[in-house]
Amino acid sequence: MIIHANVFSYIIALGVALILGLVLRLPLLPDKPMRDSWTISAVFPTAVLAIGFYAMLYELGYQGYIVALITGIITALFAKFILEKLVPRPESEESP
Amino acid sequence: MNEILGIVLAAIICWFNFVLIDTWMGLPESPGVKGAEVIGRSVKKRGGDLAGGFFQGNIVCSPDASAGTLLASIACYAIGTPEGGLIAAVLVYFGNRICADPGYAGTTGALSITVIIYLTSFIGFKPEYFIVGMVLAILTIQGLYQTGASRLLGKLAQKMGRYTKLT
Numbered sequence: 001m002i003i004h005a006n007v008f009s010y011i012i013a014l015g016v017a018l019i020l021g022l023v024l025r026l027p028l029l030p031d032k033p034m035r036d037s038w039t040i041s042a043v044f045p046t047a048v049l050a051i052g053f054y055a056m057l058y059e060l061g062y063q064g065y066i067v068a069l070i071t072g073i074i075t076a077l078f079a080k081f082i083l084e085k086l087v088p089r090p091e092s093e094e095s096p
Numbered sequence: 097m098n099e100i101l102g103i104v105l106a107a108i109i110c111w112f113n114f115v116l117i118d119t120w121m122g123l124p125e126s127p128g129v130k131g132a133e134v135i136g137r138s139v140k141k142r143g144g145d146l147a148g149g150f151f152q153g154n155i156v157c158s159p160d161a162s163a164g165t166l167l168a169s170i171a172c173y174a175i176g177t178p179e180g181g182l183i184a185a186v187l188v189y190f191g192n193r194i195c196a197d198p199g200y201a202g203t204t205g206a207l208s209i210t211v212i213i214y215l216t217s218f219i220g221f222k223p224e225y226f227i228v229g230m231v232l233a234i235l236t237i238q239g240l241y242q243t244g245a246s247r248l249l250g251k252l253a254q255k256m257g258r259y260t261k262l263t
Contacts, residue, residue: 030198035122038198045189048203052186055179087193 009058009068010051016072017050017079018042024080038089040079050075097220106221106229109212110165114205114233115252117161121201124151124253125260128197131157139246147253147260148246152238158195161205162234164188168206169226172213177223181210 021042022028030037030044040046054071057063124147127133132153139149155162167188171180185206192199213223237245253259 033122035120035200036198045199045203048189048207049186052182052189055182056186059175059179059183087190089198090196 006063009063009065010054012065012068013050013054013072013075014047016069017046017075020073020076021046021079024076026076026080040083042076045083046076046079049079099225102221102225103228103232106216106225107232108229109216110169110209110226110230111233111236113209113212114161114165114230115237115249116256117205117208118151118155118201119249119253119256119258121161121204122258123154123160123201124148124249124258126150126262127157128154129157129195139242142243144243144246145250146262147258148249150260150262151249151253152242152246155234155237158197158202159188159191160197160201161208162230162237163191164202164205164207165209166227166230166234168209169213169223169230172210173223173227177214177217178210180223181206181213185210 026046027039027041028043030039030041034044050072053075054068057067057071127136127150132150135153135156136146136149139152140146154160159167164185168181168184171184172178174180175183185203188202188206189199192202209226213221213226237249250259
């Protein structure tokens with residue numbers, strides 16, 4: 001199977017989300033140890049969400065660099081201001 | 097490619113994909129939620145390994161790399177490669193966060209199997225081989241002989257430095 005999506009669109013969505021995430025003062029990477037960190041950072045999940053959201057739009061028929069750019073911007077804003085409220089971290093973690 | 101051979105090879109690839117990612121992300125280290133702890137303790141009581149039991153409990157209780165692998169395979173089959181895998185990664189991430197899990201294992205598993213499906217498509221593998229392969233891979237962990245599987249997972253966790261400190 002050949003990749004039929006425009007790879008550049010994905011790179012634009014990912015890059016814009018990453019850069020705007022950093023501008024919005026999200027950390028680049030989660031705190032260490034990363035596997036236990038709940039911090040929302042520019043790389044994870046913002047960049048991953050950006051390419052996922054662009055893939056959804058692509059399949060719905062909205063394609064192109066402009067769509068990728070807007071997806072990246074909205075994803076970074078979403079990750080910064082809404083994500084934590086939508087899916088909050090668990091309130092009390094039981095200590096082992 | 098022969099279908100049966102493809103499914104067997106896909107099952108092996110899926111097994112390594114999800115077991116290595118889940119172990120690396122620390123699933124055997126501690127139970128994420130109460131249910132995972134109950135399963136881990138029960139496996140240990142039946143002669144299994146506690147870290148392996150936590151691993152098995154965690155993959156039951158939240159969508160980790162196992163679910164990421166399965167969902168990405170299904171999405172690649174239904175929607176196409178790589179869009180399906182990328183969409184699956186987003187859905188798995190939200191599923192993870194709802195299940196009190198930060199979401200690294202599930203998302204990594206979905207993205208890695210998307211890359212694998214894309215690369216193996218050049219040698220004749222189809223996404224549906226990976227769907228069946230993943231079901232078989234989970235069967236070997238959860239279905240056939242749970243205590244034996246937990247001991248194998250515990251040994252792997254020790255090798256990768258992710259063994260549980262709980263007793």
